[in-house]
Structure formats: C-alpha cells, structure tokens
Amino acid sequence: MSTQQVFEFISDNRQDLIEKWTSILSQLGENDSLKAVNEQMFRTICEEYMAIILTSPETNDEYTDKKIFEFAVKIVQLGLSLKLIAQALADFWKYLYRLMDEKSTSDKQSLKLVWEIEENITPINNEILNQYSISWEKTVSLQKEALQELSAPLIPVFEHVTVMPLVGTIDTERAKRIMENLLHGVVKHRSEVVLIDITGVPVVDTMVAHHIIQASEAVRLVGARCLLVGIRPEIAQTIVTLGIDLSQVITKNTLQKGIQTALEMTNRKIVPLGELVNETSENSYT
Template sequence: MSQDSNPFLTFIQINREELIIKWEEKMKNVDDQKVSNVISDQVYTNICNEYINILLQYFRKPDDEINSKISEFSQRVVQLGWSLRFISTSLQEMSKLLFELMTVENTDEEKMTLVWAFDKWIAPINSEVLYHYASSWERTVSLQKIALQELSAPLIPVFDNITVMPLVGTIDTERAKRIMENLLQGVVKHRAEVVLIDITGVPVVDTMVAHHIIQASEAVRLVGAKCLLVGIRPEIAQTIVNLGIDLSQVITKNSLQKGIESALEMTNRQIVSLEE
C-alpha cells in the first residue's frame, strides 16, 4: 500500500488542527452530558490526537504494531467511561467531518470515488477500534465481577475463634455457593468455633434464601463450628413466619451485637464493664 494511493494522508497532515477543533465540538454535541461534565477539554484533545496518530500510522504502514496502538487507545476510552454508543457516534462524526472538508469543491463523481476510499482506509480502522473497545470493556467487566465476587461473602474474624460474615444485597444461587465455600474455608483458616451470618443488609429472605442459609449452617456444624443467624429485622421475621420457613435448627438473634454476646458466651467469654 503506497502513500500515493491514499487520499487522506496528506490532507489530514495539513488540516490536522482544524479537524481536531471541529471534531471536539461535534463530540461534545453528541454527548449526553454524562461525559463532558467530568472530562476536561484537554482530554478530548488528547483522544482526538491519539486517534489521528493511529490513522496516520496506518496510512503509512498498516502493520501488526497498529493493533497494539488501537488496543491501548480503546482501553483508554473504556477507562474514561465512554459508552459504545458514544465512541461509535464520535467516530461516525469524524468520518462525516473528514468527508465534508475533503469534498467542498468536488463533483458528485469525485465524491463517490472518495466514498470507496473511505471503505478501504477509514472503515477498517474504525471497526478495529470498536472491536478492541468491546474486548477491553468485556475484560473490565470481568475483572469487576471477580472483585465483586470476592467482596460478596467476606468472612471477618472479630475475636479469637469468632468470625462474622456480613451479607449485603440479594442472594442468588451463584452467590450462595460462594457463601458456602467462604464459610467452610474460613472456619478452617481462622479456627472458628462460632460463625455469625449477618443478614441485616439482605432486603428479602424468601424460601430459597432461607434454604441456602440452613444449608450453610449445617455445613458449618459438620466441620465442628456453630452458626448464628443475626440481623433478623421484624419484617424479615414476619416473612419467614408467613412462608412457613423452619429455622428451628439455626440459632437466631435480632442484631449483630446480640449475636456477638452469644458467641462470646459459647466460647466461655463475656463483655464486662470496667468501673473506674
């Protein structure tokens, strides 16, 4: 691919500053304010410059190195929080702008020739940018999911042989499995004698959730520890009664404080006030 056969290389080099200024304005016009309100003008300028650098490098020598540049560019866009719709529309606006500036005095026939040139030179780059954006976004979401899973069922030692698992949010089957795994591993790791499952932050306790909790309690008992269910609010207690859920095999307390007091008693300790 020779530079001479590329109609964009010289034009972009000569009109680079004008392209960037006008493209920035178009990007801000298509923005729904979620991006521009928190991103400075300099960031827009940097992104525009980086994209144009990618175009020029591809026009000169479309080798494997360009994929690395596109990947870095797309990852930066993802980190900025730009949506797929926003970046896709922005690339379209850039293509329209470039076409308009290059065909100000062209005939219809010359414009059609340039349309074919766009398909050959610009479209592949934009497709690669969107492909790498999607890949980078998927990796980011995957890492976030792993991080959330690690935080979804933490087991925290609060006293010797006493641990607490605070649960917040809904409990589905996948999360219930993680709760079970963390409980069993944590009991062994921390040599826990008593485990408190705190459901203060769980909005709904239905039959499925109760079933998972009972299973977790039984599993903890089988590895030699006792399990307390704490944080049962009045509305949760009423739901449990209405659903006919049997928690008779599980020790329950209405608050974490009461649960810790009971756990201390089970381990032959108690909290006492020291008189001055």
C-alpha cells in the same frame, strides 16, 4: 482521488480535523452528562486518533493494532460510553467526507471518495470499537471479581468467633460463594462460632432460607456452630408466613446479641472494665 490522496488530505488538514472532532466529542460529552472529561482530554484523544489514521499503510500491522488497543484502553479508563465513541467516529467520517467533497470536481469523483474513506477509515473505526468492547469487558470482569470477593467476607471479631455480614440480594451464584467462603474461613480462622448477619439483606424468601440452612449445616459438619443474626420483624414475619423451618439454627435479632451469645458458647463474656478491676482487686486480697 486515490488512497494516498486521502491520507495526504487528512495530513494537510490535520489541525482543522482535530479541532472539529474535539468540538464533536465535547458536545457529545455534554449531552452524555460526562463532566469528568475536560476539553484538553478530548483534544488528546483526537490527536491520538489522528495519529492512528495517519499511520503509514506500510507500517507493521502489529504496531497499528497496539496503538489502537492503547487508544481503546484510554477511552475506557476515561469512562466514555460506547454509544458516545460510535457516534463521534461516525460524525468524524461525515465531516471528513463533506470537507473532501468540497474539493471534488464531479459526482463520479465524489462517489469514489466515499469508497476511499470507507475502505481506509471504517476498518480503523471498527477495530477501535472492537478493542473498546474487549477492554470494557475485561474491566467489567475485574470489577465483578472484586465485588464477588466483597460479597461474602468472613471477618474474625474475637478468637474463634467470626462474622459474615451480608448485604443485598442473595442469588444462587452468590449463595455458592457464601458457602465456599464460610467453609474456607472456618478452617482458616479456626472458628468455633460463625455469625451470619442478614441485617442488610432486603428479602429472605424460601430460596435464601434454604441456602442459609445449607450453610449452617455445612459449618456444623466442619466442627463449628452457626448463628443467624439481624432478623428484623418483617423478615421474621415472612419466615413464618412461608413456613420456613429455622428450628435447627440459632437466631438473634441483632449482631450485638449474636456476639454475646457466641462468647457465651465459647465460655467467655463481656464485662465492664470497672467490674473487672474490682474483681481483680478482691482476688488479690484473698
């Protein structure tokens, strides 16, 4: 059986192969707890895969590579795992061999059939997996960048007063980003007081405290003052136990108290609206 005969067989049995591979994907999807993809989506994937396989060998390689790339991007966007796709491609290969083997007239022809399928189908499958891996890495990279942008936001809450809420574990890479965002934000927002809120930080160890002290010192060098807020009792106990010196950093146990202190440091305060109205009325009579 020649290469051309393999392609002709696939073409003649196209619908049967699509039906079978749709069934394989659907079953694997159920086992993979993939509920977001319905059978019609799986069928579309199978039809596109079949179109790639049946691309004429004379077709421009660049065109084929483009179709494989687009196919890989689609399955990444659908959330199909690499394990699922690899298993599905292998199962398709096995099913195609069994189907074609039924028409073989000898063991020698059957062995040749294995090599023909291996030579024509496996390179396509390998390239799909390769493009899938590349597309997935790009997606993860973009997601990582987006998370990094949100990992240390600096939020202006009042004129010259900004807050940096921190949530989650602080490692060396994140600490570096915190420092960069702090210094950039202080200049950008013309901050006089910066509050670092560690309410959402689960653990404050020596390394985290060291990074916070460094950030506070860096803020001071660019002309602003730094407050550390959100210190819970267990965090305070840890800081004392570890012998961490935060004497050079103003600390408050809540963000609310920190904002009140920041306003006082910028010669302002929060007063009830009624008190402000009464004060204004008294001034108008004098």
